Amino acid sequence: MGGDHGPAVTVCGAALLLDERADLFFQLHGDEARINAELARLPKLKERSVVIHTDQAVAMDEKPAQAIRRRNTSLANAIHAVKSGEAKAVISAGNTGALMALSKMILKMLTDDLERPAIGCSWPNKKGFGTVLDVGANVTSDAHQLIEFALMGAAFHRAVRGVEKPSIGLLNVGSEDVKGHEEVREAHKLLRENALGLNYHGFVEGTDLCEGTVDVVVTDGFTGNVALKTAEGAARFIKDLLKDAFKSSPLAMLGALLAAPALKAMAKRIDPGTGNGGPLLGLRGIVIKSHGGADARAFSNAIRVGVSLAASGYERDITLSLAQFSQSLAEQEALSLAATSSDTTIKDLPLAGHLEVAGNKVN
Structure with a gap:
């Protein structure tokens, strides 16, 4: 329901990619009447999709705090589908701030x-x-x-x-x-x-x-x-x-x-x-942001990005890399503390032996 054009673009964009990838299946979240009006012209997509109806949608100018309070919007429902495992990725051309806030709240961060x-x-x-x-x-x-x-x-x-x-x-x-x-x-x-x-x-x-x-x-x-x-x-x-x-x-x-x-x-x-389709990186789930003014072809490119990420080991890759980074930082901090402790011990030692100054011994 998001973006400048709503289902007229998002539904048609799904149909364009389905022509290339007949194995895909779509959940279309939003106003059932408006979505079905588009599906009536796209029989192939109608067979490979299900409409999840809600009469609530996040407006493009809506503040993220307002969007979070409304639990049954098309955007929130789509993100919940990723969390539950019903869907592999969510693609939206809607409100960027709301998409980010809802994704973080529902999916949580990777670490x-x-x-x-x-x-x-x-x-x-x-x-x-x-x-x-x-x-x-x-x-x-x-x-x-x-x-x-x-x-x-x-x-x-x-x-x-x-x-x-x-x-x-x-x-x-x-x-x-x-x-x-x-x-x-x-x-x-x-x-x-x-x-x-x-x-x-x-x-x-x-x-x-x-x-x-x-x-x-x-x-x-x-x-x-x-x-x-x-x-x-x-x-x-x-x-x-x-x-x-x-x-x-x-x-x-x-x-x-x-x-x-x-x-x-x-x-x-x-x-x-x-190149449409910007991922929100660092989440426990795949979320792709499309340009709000995208046409159907551009929106299909955003879906393609989601499909590529879903077929990869991308989330595991990020998790392992972040864990390695955290371990590396911890090791560096430990070495730094050890070096500081060593310097302090040397400075605190009492002077022993003697110095020779101009031929005279100084204890």
Whole structure:
């Protein structure tokens, strides 16, 4: 029921993916009358789905605190289906804040150390698609959280893109070790020195996002969200400029006709819908956030991300990686305490023996 278009997009998006994956089965949560109106035109999907009716839906502008208090919304029911094991993943184009709050409340975090999910996104680059996180869940992040994002981003990229050991970079204002604020420099130091088995590249800059310098780019939610919205705005701006340029004269229109196949291929590469489907990483269950303005094709791509994660060992991968990170931190703290204790013992020892100063013995 979420997003700008509701069942007109979400139900049709499910039908599009079912054409590729006939083994899928869907639970469609929401207003039965509106959903059935769409299913009437999609007999194949109707056979491979069940409608879970509720007359309550979370509005796109509804505050998360309000959404949590209402227990029988389509969004809450869909998340409960994942918790109970009835469904492998929940896909929503609805209210991001409500989706995150309800998912955290119902599914819980993978570990007690994790505070909030991180939102990942697929980012088009010269080599295909990279992964960027966090793009909006956590406005600020300390060094340990950035490392957790790196571990979760690597697990997601491995599951969805099939890269066994994804390369990881920390987004910064420069590539030198002295650049950036304290949190990102500390995360860089820990990633470089820690034996976490990550393929850590180092610092990357904004220009590296589209170059594909690394597979996974890690940053805090404030920076990631600004970068994402800027990139989406730039893509629309370029498309509008091209449209205006090709309409400027008859000769330009002829050029557009000749270049149409190449232009369509380019438009597909930079279309946000092609990489639609951002996972909420760190939860005990798979939750995928679709763009609110997604069309049916873009929404089917978000479902595809959920299917890929459900078929992988992604959650086990993250759990093991986080456990290894916690153990590594504990070992480092123990070594640090031992070193501090050793230094204190040496300083506290009484002086013994003698010193020779200008040939004289001093006791």
